[in-house]
Amino acid sequence: MxxxxxxxxxxxxxxxxxLAQWCAIPSISTDPTYTADVRRSxxxxxxxxxxxxxxxxxxxxxxxxxxxxxxxxxxxxxxPTITIYGHxxxxxxxPVSDWDNPPFEPAVRDGWLYARGASDDKGQIxxxxxxxxxxxxxxxxxxxxxxxxxxxxxxxxxPNIDAFLxxxxxxxxxxxxxVSDTGMxxxxxxxxxxxxxxxxxxxxxxRTAEVDLHSGSFGGAVPNxxxxxxxxxxxxxxxxxxxxxxxxxxxxVPLTAAExxxxxxxxxxxxxxxxxxxxxxxxxxxxxxxxxxRIGARxxxxxxxxxxxxxxxxxxxxVPAQAHAKVSFRLVxxxxxxxxxxxxxxxxxxxxxxxxxxxxxxMGGVRPCLTPIDHPANLAAGRAIERAFGVAPLFTRxxxxxxxxxxxxxxxxxCVYVGAMLPEDRIHAPNxxxxxxxxxxxxxxxxxxxxxxxxxxxxxxxxxARPAG
Amino acid sequence: MxxxxxxxxxxxxxxxxxLAQWCAIPSISTDPTYTADVRRSxxxxxxxxxxxxxxxxxxxxxxxxxxxxxxxxxxxxxxPTITIYGHxxxxxxxPVSDWDNPPFEPAVRDGWLYARGASDDKGQIxxxxxxxxxxxxxxxxxxxxxxxxxxxxxxxxxPNIDAFLxxxxxxxxxxxxxVSDTGMxxxxxxxxxxxxxxxxxxxxxxRTAEVDLHSGSFGGAVPNxxxxxxxxxxxxxxxxxxxxxxxxxxxxVPLTAAExxxxxxxxxxxxxxxxxxxxxxxxxxxxxxxxxxRIGARxxxxxxxxxxxxxxxxxxxxVPAQAHAKVSFRLVxxxxxxxxxxxxxxxxxxxxxxxxxxxxxxMGGVRPCLTPIDHPANLAAGRAIERAFGVAPLFTRxxxxxxxxxxxxxxxxxCVYVGAMLPEDRIHAPNxxxxxxxxxxxxxxxxxxxxxxxxxxxxxxxxxARPAG
Numbered sequence: 001m002x003x004x005x006x007x008x009x010x011x012x013x014x015x016x017x018x019l020a021q022w023c024a025i026p027s028i029s030t031d032p033t034y035t036a037d038v039r040r041s042x043x044x045x046x047x048x049x050x051x052x053x054x055x056x057x058x059x060x061x062x063x064x065x066x067x068x069x070x071x072x073x074x075x076x077x078x079x080p081t082i083t084i085y086g087h088x089x090x091x092x093x094x095p096v097s098d099w100d101n102p103p104f105e106p107a108v109r110d111g112w113l114y115a116r117g118a119s120d121d122k123g124q125i126x127x128x129x130x131x132x133x134x135x136x137x138x139x140x141x142x143x144x145x146x147x148x149x150x151x152x153x154x155x156x157x158x159p160n161i162d163a164f165l166x167x168x169x170x171x172x173x174x175x176x177x178x179v180s181d182t183g184m185x186x187x188x189x190x191x192x193x194x195x196x197x198x199x200x201x202x203x204x205x206x207r208t209a210e211v212d213l214h215s216g217s218f219g220g221a222v223p224n225x226x227x228x229x230x231x232x233x234x235x236x237x238x239x240x241x242x243x244x245x246x247x248x249x250x251x252x253v254p255l256t257a258a259e260x261x262x263x264x265x266x267x268x269x270x271x272x273x274x275x276x277x278x279x280x281x282x283x284x285x286x287x288x289x290x291x292x293x294r295i296g297a298r299x300x301x302x303x304x305x306x307x308x309x310x311x312x313x314x315x316x317x318x319v320p321a322q323a324h325a326k327v328s329f330r331l332v333x334x335x336x337x338x339x340x341x342x343x344x345x346x347x348x349x350x351x352x353x354x355x356x357x358x359x360x361x362x363m364g365g366v367r368p369c370l371t372p373i374d375h376p377a378n379l380a381a382g383r384a385i386e387r388a389f390g391v392a393p394l395f396t397r398x399x400x401x402x403x404x405x406x407x408x409x410x411x412x413x414x415c416v417y418v419g420a421m422l423p424e425d426r427i428h429a430p431n432x433x434x435x436x437x438x439x440x441x442x443x444x445x446x447x448x449x450x451x452x453x454x455x456x457x458x459x460x461x462x463x464x465a466r467p468a469g
Numbered sequence: 470m471x472x473x474x475x476x477x478x479x480x481x482x483x484x485x486x487x488l489a490q491w492c493a494i495p496s497i498s499t500d501p502t503y504t505a506d507v508r509r510s511x512x513x514x515x516x517x518x519x520x521x522x523x524x525x526x527x528x529x530x531x532x533x534x535x536x537x538x539x540x541x542x543x544x545x546x547x548x549p550t551i552t553i554y555g556h557x558x559x560x561x562x563x564p565v566s567d568w569d570n571p572p573f574e575p576a577v578r579d580g581w582l583y584a585r586g587a588s589d590d591k592g593q594i595x596x597x598x599x600x601x602x603x604x605x606x607x608x609x610x611x612x613x614x615x616x617x618x619x620x621x622x623x624x625x626x627x628p629n630i631d632a633f634l635x636x637x638x639x640x641x642x643x644x645x646x647x648v649s650d651t652g653m654x655x656x657x658x659x660x661x662x663x664x665x666x667x668x669x670x671x672x673x674x675x676r677t678a679e680v681d682l683h684s685g686s687f688g689g690a691v692p693n694x695x696x697x698x699x700x701x702x703x704x705x706x707x708x709x710x711x712x713x714x715x716x717x718x719x720x721x722v723p724l725t726a727a728e729x730x731x732x733x734x735x736x737x738x739x740x741x742x743x744x745x746x747x748x749x750x751x752x753x754x755x756x757x758x759x760x761x762x763r764i765g766a767r768x769x770x771x772x773x774x775x776x777x778x779x780x781x782x783x784x785x786x787x788v789p790a791q792a793h794a795k796v797s798f799r800l801v802x803x804x805x806x807x808x809x810x811x812x813x814x815x816x817x818x819x820x821x822x823x824x825x826x827x828x829x830x831x832m833g834g835v836r837p838c839l840t841p842i843d844h845p846a847n848l849a850a851g852r853a854i855e856r857a858f859g860v861a862p863l864f865t866r867x868x869x870x871x872x873x874x875x876x877x878x879x880x881x882x883x884c885v886y887v888g889a890m891l892p893e894d895r896i897h898a899p900n901x902x903x904x905x906x907x908x909x910x911x912x913x914x915x916x917x918x919x920x921x922x923x924x925x926x927x928x929x930x931x932x933x934a935r936p937a938g
Contacts, residue, residue, distance in 0.1 A: 209747030216869025220769030234703035278678030282824030300689030309774035355751030400685030
């Protein structure tokens, strides 16, 4: 692309300095202390998009943090419209003493930019900004229409995304959503995410009696809430590691042979993976699927928290009257938490041990999303990655959950994922960082993605897929 | 007994006030915060015994809480010597918000004294003190020699009882141990305990990784510590409700036909029992035994506490790296915790789920004990109960555990159990209480027990049973 290498060569330091300036704003969305900083962060980005030649503004709904909207529609209605999605808010920074430089005083060391938000997600939005700015500056136009939706509360679980989209979806109408908030499998192994898991999170409150009982006076003849919770949770999975709730898998889209080939092609060293996973010594899971398939493409359940009875030092001889658990399910396309919650509630009712009353409280649901690997937009994104990174990417899936499906449904467009994070970026942890070579390759991929999505076959397919009227 | 009714009529309020004063001392032995209070509690009792005319002192061994020793040996060597056993320490009080009055600010309501320790065990030791004090005050003597051993760490599982007895057994030599730390079957159904269960208490610390993991990035492909603990604990019992540890029942003395008849003669209304048991709605337990037999005479297991992962408000999407449980077994004659602990440890090693490392920490063992229902001291105690409560008692067994077997072995004497607690006393739970009518009837029974044990046939049998030399 004309001038792109020259941009990096001549202005690379300026770009990193601008990103560092943005990262210096502590836009922590989960802590009300930083409400004004989240707004400053949005203003910073909107100002840069405006200066680049896009219309830009801050949007919100009551009670939410501001999102950044921007658009350039100069390619005309016959060209595809791309909405670039990401977020400008960041995770908390504790334990702050574990950071080598203060989290909001960005520092470049050994080819990495260290700062909270450097990778997740300011760095990944910044290279999208830089890509669009470069094209407008050098060519006076973009190959497609481009919109930005950069939200301010993704790290808080996007609690207002549905209300936001209900109010503002018209500003973000598009043919493809380019998600710029995911990572690559490994440095040197470029990959392209095709789906993210959903989630259904519950709290179980189990009660067997009004008060704890003396285990000498009653133990052996009365229900024990802790043991009842153990019994209940013990039935959640069958011997093959599958979730034992009737109907749970009804809407699961099976992995295709082509997808399984892609998963199998990813280099996977169980020992290295176990080391990354906090030093686990085994990789148990659903029979018949590899660890990567289990994480990305299969329904799973985790007990996230568990408490009952006496948990202090020493001993206390009680039969606990109450037990509590936080249980969350990761979902895959096309599972829907709204459909599954009643199945789980019914299962709990059917499996509650004798003498145990169990209350189920839903604590949030996120729908999974999936764009088939042979979708024209995925293929276009794949070509962009190959041009930027020099290697054809492998298609994979991300185990985490975000608002992508909500966006996709509200905007009526599929998601493609152009991300350049690495697993070693330490997102959500101390010493978060972004590798500058990944940043610059990501910038290239962002430019090439717009180019590839404007290609006549892709653009034609995208425009043809628009709803009539 | 001369003057006994008059004592209750004229000084009943003073007795209750004195007991309340003792209960105001927070002698929680399991929490080092209260070490000084446990000592104050011992001093309170020793002072009252001394004032009553007994020699009294505090005794301990290094690292232990102080026990109270007292004695009056004026009946001479030809008369039986009775050692009255109980404890002055109390259980923790959490959840303290469930108490109607603060646990260490005793209150009398509707004929009950409410306070931690009111029933277990200060109330039951206090009527023994009142009985002895009354006899010495009104008659200048007791019908038998009397010693007191009131320990300060029973609620901690009497961890130092063996060392204590090794150091001090000579101070407590006796022909019968009168245990004043058990209850009656029901108000209006006096009963006499003949045995207590033993205990083996353990903490399990299970670990699957060095740190909690993100359930999106890893969930489904790595071990979950909470789920692993659920799996492990779920294997503890078989489908018949029996403990599934190999060898666990090898030393269990079967119930005799006579004992089962006594158990069957106790009036048992499942609905009423369930109401007493905190409103439980089912009575699960070992197949083939009645609820009362399960509690008194069969090995059982309870999960006393359980904790893992995130237990705060809201949701956190982690795969917990650690899970912890407190698990205790009640034992019956002649099971021995020293024999059983290695069986449990082996079972844990054999059943630890894949990827889970489990540390087993023994937190105390108590041997079970049993005095045959036709022992002369049991029959004498039965007559005392009949005189005090107006009804012949039924013989039963207590599900709780204490150091009785250790005492019995160290002192070479059998235990009889003169207790007046009721099942609705809420011992170990919020709003512990002692019914004042039971307190006063217990005081009568304590006086009559000394009288009955001094009867010529019983005294003769007890003295004759002394070892030669």
